Amino acid sequence: MTASQLEPTGTEVRQPILQARNLVKTFGRVVGLDGVSLDLYPGEVLAIIGDNGAGKSTLIKCLTGAEVPDSGELFVSGQPVHFKRPQDARVHGIETVYQNLAVSPALDVASNLFLGREERVAGPLGSIFRVLDTKGMRRKAKEELTRLGISTLQDVTVPVENLSGGQRQAVAVARAAAFGSKVVVLDEPTAALGVRESNQVLQLVRDLRDRGLPVILISHNMPHVFDVADRIHIQRLGKCAATITPQSHTMTDAVAIMTGAATA
Amino acid sequence: MTQQQTAGPPAAGKQTDLAEEFLDRRTPLSRIRNILHRYPAVSPALVLLIAVIVFGLLNDRFLRVENLSLITQQVSVVGILAIAQTLIILTAGIDLSVGAVMILSSMVVAQLAVNNGLPAPVALLAGLIVGLAAGALNGFLVTRFRLPPFIVTLGTLNIFIAVTLLYSNGATVRGSAMPGLLTWTGSTFPVGPVRISTGVVVMLLLYIAIAFILGKTAWGRHVYAVGDDKEAARLAGIAVNKVLMSVYLAAGAVLAIGAWIQIGRTNAASPNAGVDLNLDSITAVVIGGTSLFGGRGSVWGTLLGALIVGVFRNGLSLAGLDVLYQTLAVGVLIILAVSIDQWIRKVKS
Numbered sequence A: 001m002t003a004s005q006l007e008p009t010g011t012e013v014r015q016p017i018l019q020a021r022n023l024v025k026t027f028g029r030v031v032g033l034d035g036v037s038l039d040l041y042p043g044e045v046l047a048i049i050g051d052n053g054a055g056k057s058t059l060i061k062c063l064t065g066a067e068v069p070d071s072g073e074l075f076v077s078g079q080p081v082h083f084k085r086p087q088d089a090r091v092h093g094i095e096t097v098y099q100n101l102a103v104s105p106a107l108d109v110a111s112n113l114f115l116g117r118e119e120r121v122a123g124p125l126g127s128i129f130r131v132l133d134t135k136g137m138r139r140k141a142k143e144e145l146t147r148l149g150i151s152t153l154q155d156v157t158v159p160v161e162n163l164s165g166g167q168r169q170a171v172a173v174a175r176a177a178a179f180g181s182k183v184v185v186l187d188e189p190t191a192a193l194g195v196r197e198s199n200q201v202l203q204l205v206r207d208l209r210d211r212g213l214p215v216i217l218i219s220h221n222m223p224h225v226f227d228v229a230d231r232i233h234i235q236r237l238g239k240c241a242a243t244i245t246p247q248s249h250t251m252t253d254a255v256a257i258m259t260g261a262a263t264a
Numbered sequence B: 001m002t003q004q005q006t007a008g009p010p011a012a013g014k015q016t017d018l019a020e021e022f023l024d025r026r027t028p029l030s031r032i033r034n035i036l037h038r039y040p041a042v043s044p045a046l047v048l049l050i051a052v053i054v055f056g057l058l059n060d061r062f063l064r065v066e067n068l069s070l071i072t073q074q075v076s077v078v079g080i081l082a083i084a085q086t087l088i089i090l091t092a093g094i095d096l097s098v099g100a101v102m103i104l105s106s107m108v109v110a111q112l113a114v115n116n117g118l119p120a121p122v123a124l125l126a127g128l129i130v131g132l133a134a135g136a137l138n139g140f141l142v143t144r145f146r147l148p149p150f151i152v153t154l155g156t157l158n159i160f161i162a163v164t165l166l167y168s169n170g171a172t173v174r175g176s177a178m179p180g181l182l183t184w185t186g187s188t189f190p191v192g193p194v195r196i197s198t199g200v201v202v203m204l205l206l207y208i209a210i211a212f213i214l215g216k217t218a219w220g221r222h223v224y225a226v227g228d229d230k231e232a233a234r235l236a237g238i239a240v241n242k243v244l245m246s247v248y249l250a251a252g253a254v255l256a257i258g259a260w261i262q263i264g265r266t267n268a269a270s271p272n273a274g275v276d277l278n279l280d281s282i283t284a285v286v287i288g289g290t291s292l293f294g295g296r297g298s299v300w301g302t303l304l305g306a307l308i309v310g311v312f313r314n315g316l317s318l319a320g321l322d323v324l325y326q327t328l329a330v331g332v333l334i335i336l337a338v339s340i341d342q343w344i345r346k347v348k349s
Helices: A056-064 A086-091 A109-113 A134-147 A165-179 A195-210 A222-228 A251-259 B011-024 B028-038 B042-058 B065-090 B098-114 B120-144 B149-168 B180-186 B198-216 B218-228 B230-235 B240-266 B277-287 B299-318 B323-345
Strands: A018-027 A030-040 A045-050 A071-076 A079-081 A094-097 A183-187 A215-218 A231-236 A239-244 B188-191 B194-197
Touching: A018 A056, A030 A056, A030 A071, A030 A239, A045 A056, A045 A195, A045 A222, A045 A251, A056 A071, A056 A086, A056 A094, A056 A183, A056 A215, A086 A094, A094 A165, A109 A134, A109 A165, A134 A165, A165 A183, A165 A195, A195 A215, A195 A222, A222 A251, A231 A251, A239 A251, B028 B042, B028 B323, B042 B299, B042 B323, B065 B098, B065 B194, B065 B198, B065 B218, B065 B240, B065 B277, B065 B299, B098 B120, B098 B149, B098 B180, B098 B240, B098 B277, B120 B149, B120 B180, B120 B240, B180 B198, B180 B240, B194 B198, B198 B218, B198 B240, B198 B299, B218 B230, B218 B240, B230 B240, B277 B299, B277 B323, B299 B323
Parallel strands: A045 A215, A045 A231, A094 A183, A183 A215
Antiparallel strands: A018 A030, A018 A071, A071 A079, A231 A239, B188 B194
């Protein structure tokens, strides 16, 4: 994976990994996105915040192929792309952790990591009888979890439902990180979690960024956003109201921009 | 990255945190639960073992090889239907039409071979097509119209029964009139002192095949994932409707094989046979530890479930008890099995 990327320090010319230009999405007469642009640079955590109905979810869906924008352009590493399905975004290395986790509770950790892209054993046993490489997938799952610093979750044969909320989220994030070669999108990853579990997930987000993988984080939780984000994209009424940094603005400022009480 | 030190446990503490949390959950009771959860066939295996020992002590004849062979023959038809039922129930569905599909298929096979004079292999192939078509209809209604499987198969159950009676005019085709291949599944061959029926061997081979597919292939894993959490499976990139459709088709094919076994076992094809077979198949699946909520269970558990029902019926009648007590015992077993399933599902934190 892309190990050492440029630090998001700002001055030098950097190629955004993911770019959106003037995305418009309407639902009947309701305008979901009204010309939104966004840049995601290597090795940064970009948070997207906004009130309900501000267009956060629609924006994310357009970026991950869950919705097709009416107009506007998307670029991955400078190349124009058109996502029609979530699979299209996946092919381009964009992995999403959905709010409802999208893990299968009764399947074990390794099966969940490889769900939908199982690997088969080599040779005729795999190609003709389609036998799964269970051992190999378990080994790789363990390696991936170790890489993410969840090395104590050694038993990848445990059903996911036996794990705590934070650990499940870790499994979902690990899956995204394992296959997302370019971008990981996390939709409200801490919404259902307690304090300690939230911290575990936020630490995972930092670890991903430190490995050079940019992260888009959607959250309602201001302290979490200001904790991990490098830049914050504020959506308001279908538009990008401002893009700020935790250094340039306070939480109060952000909330004011979000609600329209102030401009950046 | 100045915010790194302000929040969250330090990097070193994080690993122990997760470990601690993980190990905390390993109390003795939850360990038993985890074992049952991972190996859903453990509890029915224990029940079967205890039942065999108890009935063996109650009556000398029970453990004789001829009697054990008889039990396997008695469960062979329900055993096959229960494979199809397991596949459907693993996807959180239920199939009330399994018995009706099997009877329809068996009538088509018998009529084509006897009344229309088609060669036996062609008749069997037609039976397979009937099974697949019935599965396709159920699958189509479940996936395209998003109707609950219970309702769909309740409807098709009645449709298939009516079609069977219309097609056969209510007449039974006797086995003596059929080509040998159709009743071959009822033939027996000696293995040492005991005679094994071909139908039982076919049933066991089918169990091995389906267990392999469910346990070792991506398709099998997707069946579990779809039954476990449909939305999660979809978001993980699984084509949920394709999986569901293929499950109903596979069940239809299994039922066609069941029709062949049924013809051999009863040495006839009767439109009135086995209307209650659908309930027996559900009973076997449930006693075998497969969850009616989907995503959990195995065909081996189902085989054990079918054997448990067979052993109870046979053992109780050998012990000289009225047939009503067999029904009573099966009822108690079902409720126990579902209670255990509920308890296992409480693993969730």
